[in-house]
Amino acid sequence: MEDIQEEHDVFTLIDHSDPAYGKVVLVDWMLGNSCSYACSYCPKSLHDGSIKWQNIDDILSLYHQLQRHYVDERGKVVWLQFTGGEPTMHPRIMDLLRRASEHDFKVSLISNASRTLRFWEKINGCLNNIILTYHSEFAELDHFISVAKMMVDRISVQINVTMHPQSFNETLDAARALRAALPAATISLKPLRQEFGSDLYDYTDDQLRVLSKGLPTTRKPTGETPRSVMRTTTQSGKNETLRANEFILRGVNRWKGYKCNIGLESLRVKGNGIVHRGVCGVGGVLGNLGEEIHLPSEAIRCTRDHCSCLADILTRKEL
Template sequence: MTRRFRVVFPVARGFYDRKITMDGVQHTTEPYTRIDHSNPQHARTVLVDWMLGNACSYACSYCPKALHDGTIRWQKTEDVLTLYHQMKSHYAQERNKLVWLQFTGGEPTMHPRIIDLLKEASALGFRVSLISNASRTVRFWHKIRDYLDSVILTYHNEFATLDHFIDVGQLLVEQMNVHINVTMHPERFERTYDEARALRAALPKATITLKPLRVGFESELYDYSDAQLRILGKGVPSSVRSDGITPRSTMQATTATGACDTLRANDFILQDINRWQGYQCNIGLESLRIKGSGEVLRAVCGVGGRIGQLGGEIALPTQAIQCTKPSCACVADILTTKAKPVTAA
């Protein structure tokens, strides 16, 4: 992996003072003018990040209370199903897009009608994922696994039981793509890294990311040491390449001269090159965000503002939008097509 260190100028203007190669692979130091999906199929996938509510079985110290304190009631089933049918018409039927629902929370498996919501989504031809802490019983996961296309399981060292987490992962990994995010707090780094390696040994078919934490889930990273950053960059590589179906993977970052690098979301974050202010971005065309409150946005970043309300009128987007954020902090938003506008000579 290559780390780039940004100096006074924004990355979008293409100024870097040096690069450090950690894996012997040389990458360009030119600014990237296009960010495209490595897999063209992902460009026609609308990834819907859907927060069903904010109740959670955990209350992690690094997680904002608004994501786990239960202050937002679970969304009404009829409102959810109404938006299902609107997305089916707007994206699938009119634009030949594949709708991929990615339910989150809080802990989405706690929604009282989650099984019904998963069944109906499958019946409409949607792909379905969950972002979950895997805390529900193995019996519960048996009930829902046939309605899932993939899962993202987040291992939270503060609360998770390693053996139970492995049991859930082993149940799912033979049937679908399983990705595991291991949240790496700098104060518990060594122990969590040991547990991540235990997960790798027990679940060789899963993909695993050592997830760097951001203060308040914003853009600023926790205070990691250089040694910890090197470990985060290296990760825990899989000996078996995942061939499961996923809504997103890596991105092809291309410069004006045609040089191209393949990068993960983590690479953009750790190298501090997740900065696309002024670029045209396909949020709303490749993504959608439904907040726990029912507010509908183009993406997690909120660029473009509110486009509707669950249970009310929603104007689903038809065009790309110019990015107004100084940095891109959400993995789902990073993994979206972007292009720097061409300026006249």
């Protein structure tokens, strides 16, 4: 496989192909770890309710800090991406979304779509993008389609279908039904890793072929997303446009010593309230929810051997 960095034509710049994405501060925010499902492949710590839902006053206090630091002082666009557990189960989710809209923040949810249609009708107008995961052990196909249909002509709807090897064919049928019912949605077949770690479940060769081929795209997706592709420049002046996972597949996701914009274009709030610049944790703890957070004003030198999170990869880096 080609490895540009090994050939010494190293990247001097990795930047957003569209500069508008560089203005977005994407905040990956885990609100707690309670979930309406208990998928067999999901580590308990992601759904067992052992972390209390974050307090609304603490969350709103961070909204104010984000507004001041990123929007008022730096002209950025704050884009909140709530996860869990199942973030729609947060007891004050409606208020959290409404208050985010009042700040003019953009909002995404990563959800299993399990709540009622009535709930989704209420919050639909507050969302700018949604990532729905179809978990075949618990999801009801008709309900899932109805939830996605409500949004798909207004905002970008990305559907991930988790493909367990033991129920592969039934789940593939469900994925095809989603494809047929929702032509404007992006649908990905997701291979599962044991305990969400690095080892894949035991797939047959046929199953792996289906996973790598995926499902066809039927229509250009609607709406905006917080991130897109990156444009690279090498020492010899070559340019290329790459998706986040292409950096990983080619093994060119190594930027130790580069100046990186995590913390200027991203933030991570963990379920326990600890705030970092990004998923990689470079730069250490910026503070705890409920306190004044030391939000960054400068890029940071990377200290990691690999940049392995897709969200982290999609921030500007310069040699």
